[in-house]
Amino acid sequence: MTPLRDAFLSAAVALGLFGPMVGLLTVSGEHGLSLELRPIATAVIVGLVFLGRLLVLSWRGRGRVETYKTNRALAEGIAHAGKFIAPVLLVAAVALPFTGSRYYVDLGTLVLTYIMLGWGLNIVVGLAGLLDLGYVAFYAVGAYSYALLSTTYDLGFWTCLPLAGLFAGCAGVMLGFPVLRLRGDYLAIVTLAFGEIIRIVLTNWVSLTNGPNGITGIPRPTLFGLRFSMEGGEGTFAGFFGIEPATIQRVIFLYYVILVLALLTNWVSLRLRRIPLGRAWEALREDEIACRSLGINVRNTKLTAFGMGAMFGGLAGAFFATRQAFISPESFTFIESATVLAIVVLGGMGSQLGVALAAIVMVGGLETLRDVLSFLGDQMNSPLFAGIAGQLPLYRMLIFGLVLVVMMVLRPRGLISGRTPTVALGARKEIAAELVAQGRG
Amino acid sequence: MTALLSLSGVTAFYGAIQALRGIDLTVRRGEIVTLIGANGAGKSTLMMTICGNPRARTGQILHEGQDITQWPTHRIMRRGIAQAPEGRRIFGRMTVHENLLMGAEVAGRTDIPDRLEQVFALFPRLKERMTQRGGTLSGGEQQMLAIGRALMSRPSLLLLDEPSLGLAPLVVRQIFSAIRDLNRATGLTVLLVEQNAYQALRLAHRGYVLVNGAITMAGTGAELLARPEIRAAYLEGGHA
Numbered sequence: 001m002t003p004l005r006d007a008f009l010s011a012a013v014a015l016g017l018f019g020p021m022v023g024l025l026t027v028s029g030e031h032g033l034s035l036e037l038r039p040i041a042t043a044v045i046v047g048l049v050f051l052g053r054l055l056v057l058s059w060r061g062r063g064r065v066e067t068y069k070t071n072r073a074l075a076e077g078i079a080h081a082g083k084f085i086a087p088v089l090l091v092a093a094v095a096l097p098f099t100g101s102r103y104y105v106d107l108g109t110l111v112l113t114y115i116m117l118g119w120g121l122n123i124v125v126g127l128a129g130l131l132d133l134g135y136v137a138f139y140a141v142g143a144y145s146y147a148l149l150s151t152t153y154d155l156g157f158w159t160c161l162p163l164a165g166l167f168a169g170c171a172g173v174m175l176g177f178p179v180l181r182l183r184g185d186y187l188a189i190v191t192l193a194f195g196e197i198i199r200i201v202l203t204n205w206v207s208l209t210n211g212p213n214g215i216t217g218i219p220r221p222t223l224f225g226l227r228f229s230m231e232g233g234e235g236t237f238a239g240f241f242g243i244e245p246a247t248i249q250r251v252i253f254l255y256y257v258i259l260v261l262a263l264l265t266n267w268v269s270l271r272l273r274r275i276p277l278g279r280a281w282e283a284l285r286e287d288e289i290a291c292r293s294l295g296i297n298v299r300n301t302k303l304t305a306f307g308m309g310a311m312f313g314g315l316a317g318a319f320f321a322t323r324q325a326f327i328s329p330e331s332f333t334f335i336e337s338a339t340v341l342a343i344v345v346l347g348g349m350g351s352q353l354g355v356a357l358a359a360i361v362m363v364g365g366l367e368t369l370r371d372v373l374s375f376l377g378d379q380m381n382s383p384l385f386a387g388i389a390g391q392l393p394l395y396r397m398l399i400f401g402l403v404l405v406v407m408m409v410l411r412p413r414g415l416i417s418g419r420t421p422t423v424a425l426g427a428r429k430e431i432a433a434e435l436v437a438q439g440r441g
Numbered sequence: 442m443t444a445l446l447s448l449s450g451v452t453a454f455y456g457a458i459q460a461l462r463g464i465d466l467t468v469r470r471g472e473i474v475t476l477i478g479a480n481g482a483g484k485s486t487l488m489m490t491i492c493g494n495p496r497a498r499t500g501q502i503l504h505e506g507q508d509i510t511q512w513p514t515h516r517i518m519r520r521g522i523a524q525a526p527e528g529r530r531i532f533g534r535m536t537v538h539e540n541l542l543m544g545a546e547v548a549g550r551t552d553i554p555d556r557l558e559q560v561f562a563l564f565p566r567l568k569e570r571m572t573q574r575g576g577t578l579s580g581g582e583q584q585m586l587a588i589g590r591a592l593m594s595r596p597s598l599l600l601l602d603e604p605s606l607g608l609a610p611l612v613v614r615q616i617f618s619a620i621r622d623l624n625r626a627t628g629l630t631v632l633l634v635e636q637n638a639y640q641a642l643r644l645a646h647r648g649y650v651l652v653n654g655a656i657t658m659a660g661t662g663a664e665l666l667a668r669p670e671i672r673a674a675y676l677e678g679g680h681a
Contacts, residue, residue, distance in 0.1 A: 276546055283532050283543050290530035292494060295518030295547030295594065422539055 003057040007050050014049035018042055021398070086353050093259055097252040105248070109255045109323065111364045113316055116262040118343040118355040119269055120312030125341065126350035127269075127278065128305035129285025131188045134195025135340050137175070138168040138310035140202060140332035142317025147215040147327055148208070157221035161318050168314020169307040171198075176306035180299055183288075195337055202329040214328025218321050223253060254323050261319060265312045266352055272308070279422050281305050339363075346407060348414025357415050365403075369396050444503070445470045445598055445630050446491070446522075451500035451510075453483075453490045460486040462655040463500065468598065468632050473624050475633040475641040475662070477675060478651035484634040485527050487651065488602050491632075492524055493517050504598070519547045523596035525587040527603050527634075533576030537567055540575050540586055544593030553593075560589040563619050581612035588616070592623075598630045605637045613637065617644050638675035642666045 023042040026033050096108045117139065124132045145164040149155045155163075179190045202209050209215065220228055226237045228250035237253070238245035272278040280301045283291050291298055321327050343362050347354030373396060407415075446468040453461040460483045468474045478484050490497050493514045502510045509517050518524070523544070532540050541560060545553050561568040564585040570578060575586060584604050591599055601620070605613040617640055623629050635641035642648050642662040650658040650671065658665065665671050 276542070276550075279535075279539060279543060280546065282535060282539075286532040286534060287530050289494075290526060290532065291543075292514045293492060293518060293524040293526050293530070294544055294590070295515050296543075297515045422535075 003054055006057060007053040010053040011046050011050040014046045015042070018045045085357075089353075089356060097255055100248070102248055102251060105251050105255050107364060107367055109251075109258055110367075111359055112255070112258040112262050113320060113323075114340065114343060114363045115356050115359040116258065116265050116316045116319075117313060117340045118347065118359050119262065119265040119352065120309050120316065121340050121344050122309075122347075122350065122352070122355055123269055123272070123281075123312070124305055124309035125344050126355075127273065127285065128281040128302065128309075130302065130305060131184060132191045132306075132309070133188045133334075133337055133341065134175070134191035134193070134198075135309070135313055136332045136334070136336040137195040137198035138171055138313030139317040139320065139336065140198050140329070141168045141171045141310075142314030143321040143327050143332070144202060144209060144215070144317075145314065146318035146321045147218045150219050150322075151215060151217065157219065157318070157322050161315060164318035165311045165315045168317065169311035171314075172306040172308075172310025173303050175310070176303040180302055192334070192337075195332075195334060199329050199332050202332070209329075212328060212330070214326055214330075215321075216326045218325045218327065220250060220325065221254070221257060221322050228253060254319075258316075258319055258323075261315055265315075268308075268312075269352060274422050277301070277304060282422070342404070346404070346414055348416040351414065351416040354414055354416030366396065366400055369399060373399075443470055444468065445472075445505060446632070447503045448491070449501050449503075451487075451490060451497045451502060453486055453495050453497050455486075455495065460654050461490060461497075462653070464654075464656060466649055466656065468630060470597075470630055471624070471628045472647060473620070473631045473633060473645045475635055475645035475648045476651055477635055477638040477641055477648060477665075479674075480636070482651040483654040484651055485602055486654075488524065488527070488600050488632075488634055491517075491600065492522070515547075518594070521595070521597040522600065523591035523594045523598070524600040525584075525591045525602065525604060527606070529583045529587040531575040531578075531583050531586050531590065534574060536572055536574055537570045537578070537586055538572065540590050541567075541593050544590035546594075548594040556593050556595065560592055563592070563623060564589055581608050581616070584608060584612075584616060585619075588619070596629070598632065601631060601633045603634055603636060605635060605640065613640060620644065638671070639666070642671075 019042060022045055023038055025036045025038055027036050028034075093108070093112070097105050099105075117135070120138075121132065121135045124130050124135070142164040145167045146157070146160045149160045149163060150157070175191065175194050179187050182190060203212055205211070222228075223237060225235070226240050227235060228238075228245075229236045230245050230247070233239045236245065237249055243249075272281075280291065280296050281304075283294075283296065284298065284301055284305075288298060291301070320331070324331075339362065343358045344355055346362065347356070347358035444467050446466075448464050448466045451461055451464040451466075452459065464487060466474075466476075466487075476484050476487065486495075489495065491502060493509070493512055497510050500510070501508060504517075504520055504522065507520070509520065532543065535543070541557060542553070545556060548556075566582055567585055567589055570582060575583065578586060588599075588601065588604065604616050604620075608616070620631060620633070621644055624631055633641055633645060642665050645662045648660065648662050648665045649656050650665065658668070658671070660668075666676075
């Protein structure tokens with residue numbers, strides 16, 4: 001196919017896709033909803049696709065070999081940069097609240113929650129190779145454990161946190177038992193169902209969970225017994241330190257709580273990786289029959305992976321409950337599992353730093369994109385963009401999806417796709433990207 | 442010599458298909474015993490049945506006098522039986538070192554460096570490749586790794602499933618001579634499944650011939666090599 005024909009074909013596909021998505025806009029007017037046509041916006045996008053395809057084709061026409069080389073160099077570059085990125089990120093994470101911006105601290109808390117979930121799921125998916133599409137179930141178990149224990153028995157956050165982890169871990173083992181013999185797609189389906197079952201039980205078991213109305217008034221955590229309350233005075237954080245009570249103090253405190261929890265998850269995963277159990281998880285991912293023939297108890301090894309991953313999901317869930325002070329089954333839908341799984345896959349299965357970066361891009365990037373787009377929209381005064389400017393933020397998910405697709409085309413094994421051996425003599429050698437899993441579950 | 446492993450009347454099924462029909466087989470301590478047969482005769486099934494996967498439906502498997510017929514695989518492997526499985530099944534994305542450590546899991550972690558040294562003495566190539574990923578090794582090196590990994594558990598009985606599969610004749614000779622050295626030096630008992638009948642019978646003290654899931658002949662390696670029907674069925678146009 002000639003490049004020109006190819007580009008025309010791509011443009012035609014783009015027209016079919018973007019015609020309805022971008023070309024039609026529903027506006028609510030005096031007589032209810034009406035359709036507005038936006039031919040210019042559509043034409044711009046289709047034109048971009050046409051030109052882009054031409055460019056890609058001509059770029060590919062020249063040096064194929066070179067493309068590979070640059071990719072390889074890029075991979076090595078990223079692997080080297082990883083040594084510096086991690087400490088920089090850590091310092092940035094610790095320093096973030098000093099910006100004093102409520103918005104950034106809230107966003108940071110959200111990102112860290114997903115980083116923690118990503119690291120937890122990474123144990124199951126990245127290390128043990130068990131594709132889990134129902135991870136949100138453990139998040140929900142943790143959140144409801146804390147919510148119910150604290151509102152019913154008046155227990156504090158720090159007492160409930162380990163319990164929430166324990167309950168979620170048990171739920172993980174419970175899920176593990178029936179799926180021991182399943183692999184890949186079949187495992188994915190059952191875990192998906194498990195996630196839905198938990199959500200539906202939470203919705204319908206009204207006497208326990210208050211059903212779709214959720215649980216309100218979940219207590220906030222305390223700092224060594226000091227409450228964060230607006231009244232100030234005896235027994236509160238502000239009163240103890242003799243400062244003016246402010247909401248931001250609690251927000252910052254919550255931020256540090258999730259930072260510590262996330263770092264704990266990271267530390268435990270890194271430790272686990274170096275002990276024989278972690279090695280057995282990886283071996284299990286590689287070849288189950290070989291594991292059996294080496295005397296590995298495959299059942300126990302799988303169950304510990306499920307349990308351990310679920311435990312961290314539960315801890316994150318307890319944090320979520322205390323931060324929101326309100327939870328309902330609506331917070332634990334499949335899209336949460338999908339987001340966390342996307343973070344793990346995008347990060348490069350098994351890479352701790354990759355997961356962190358992916359969470360920043362997926363969660364933080366999506367929010368930032370909203371701001372950038374509204375800013376850009378405000379700047380566009382030309383009549384040519386009249387149709388688009390105001391609605392630019394609506395394109396957020398479209399752009400985001402596009403970025404994900406481009407990412408997986410350019411780096412199919414994730415952002416950071418190396419693997420550090422669990423034992424090493426002398427220098428640890430990074431295992432090259434080509435040898436790491438590519439979209440396998 | 443006492444029987445280290447003995448099978449009596451063992452049958453095994455894959456679903457409704459009978460793969461093994463009343464196998465009687467004995468491996469004595471310090472022996473190399475080989476099991477030869479054509480494709481699909483049930484050689485690998487017999488190997489796997491000893492390891493409890495699939496379990497024997499009838500019959501009895503004794504290891505050092507203990508009935509292990511119904512034991513789960515991982516417990517059987519913890520009794521000092523190790524297997525280098527068919528197709529090698531090394532952990533491709535883990536390093537040679539990690540692969541070997543996986544083999545050491547069952548036998549405790551006390552003298553791992555010693556055991557590593559023993560494996561490296563037998564296969565020096567593995568030492569050179571220590572930090573390399575298993576999947577980047579050549580076929581012969583992978584087979585050495587599979588055997589080395591099995592030896593890391595200090596087994597009393599080593600099950601080798603077609604170690605010569607897909608390897609160049611020179612490499613096969615290397616591996617077979619390593620097995621012989623090991624047997625002579627440490628008295629390691631070996632049950633060897635092979636399609637390469639000539640080499641296997643020359644190496645082994647005794648041999649069994651498996652046809653359609655049943656043992657049709659048994660004898661010393663030299664005896665079986667001399668049998669005209671063996672020559673006709675397994676050695677014709679072959680490796681002699």
